[in-house]
Amino acid sequence: EFPESPIAQQFHQRGLPVLMDFLPFWVAEFVHRMFFTLLPFFAIAYPIILSLPSYRLRRVQSKLNRIYGELKFFENDLLVSYDPKKLPEYLETLAGMERRALALKVPKRASSDFYTLRSSIDYVRNALNRGDHQILGRESAI
Template sequence: MERGEIDAVILVDGFDSPNAQRLIKNPGIKLASFTRADAYTRLLPYFEEVSVPMGGFDLGKNIPDHPIELISTTTNLLIDNRLHPAIQVLFLEAAREINGNKSYFAKAGEFPAYMNTEAPLSAEANFFYEKGTPTLMKYLPFWLAEFLERMFFLLLPFAAFAYPVIKSIPTYRTNLAKKQINSIYKELDKFERNTIETFDPARRGEYIEVLNEMERRILKSKAAKLATAECYSLRSNIEFIRNALEKQVIYKGREG
């Protein structure tokens, strides 16, 4: 090219490469514009359109003296779908370290990117592009961060199942005591209804003894210690019915 033996050359290389810089700085060689660059990139997904602005090579000499359209190739990182997810993340980390810096045609962090959609995107790569590097890898060695992350996703379903069970353990005995108290409440309600309907003043002592037996049962149960407030409330209700029986306030009785 420099000796004039050929008229043109298509060079696949980086802008900062020695070959590209040598040709750009040669005054006898000019960079040609790819007039149909946009068409190529639309029809061939592994091409990308890039442009050199006027004066992009040398502002003082205004080189080039007009905008130039070029095409660049993309490098695809393809993997076997059986590759371990951790290795996939390492590949992407390495690609970002190599290609993630600012260059003449790319902004910092622009690559790696999912641009060529001919190949499907792996789940790990999709997570990497959306969330970035796993948080633990920023603070821990790779092997430890990877182990903890895998264990977290492995134990997460178990934790979701076990959480309600673990949460209910401290209140299990209390709930059992409240259930026992509620059963006596139902018994007390049934007793009062039957007594109102069939009250016999001569059996007042028998009625009161039934109430006393209920109170003794609740005092001897574990509910008296585990659900103290509910226990005192039940005893107050028993005492209320006992007083009503003694005074015959709400009971009609069977007279004459």
């Protein structure tokens, strides 16, 4: 008696591939084998693909926080060493911060933080234009 081939043993153990009703044998068998080969790949790739949107959100959040930090230090500098002659320079600094904020591509989930940053920049700009540089640090330090 001849030894049974591994393919024949597999056929006797599992029967016909399920896809055999819809596809030719060789295609059904190929898909069946690839399913078990690619399943571990998808088990690893799926969580990675899901984490990409949150990664993008964290990057944008980091950039927004960096601009917030610059704004905070700018306000502290105004409290310590405000010079009315440098008002155009101060306004240009704020305009640069706003330009950097506007250059960001912000996902919808971070849009509230984005608009809060823009309104904070606008608040500082309006306080400078009114000549109220003293209120900047007191309100933000609370």
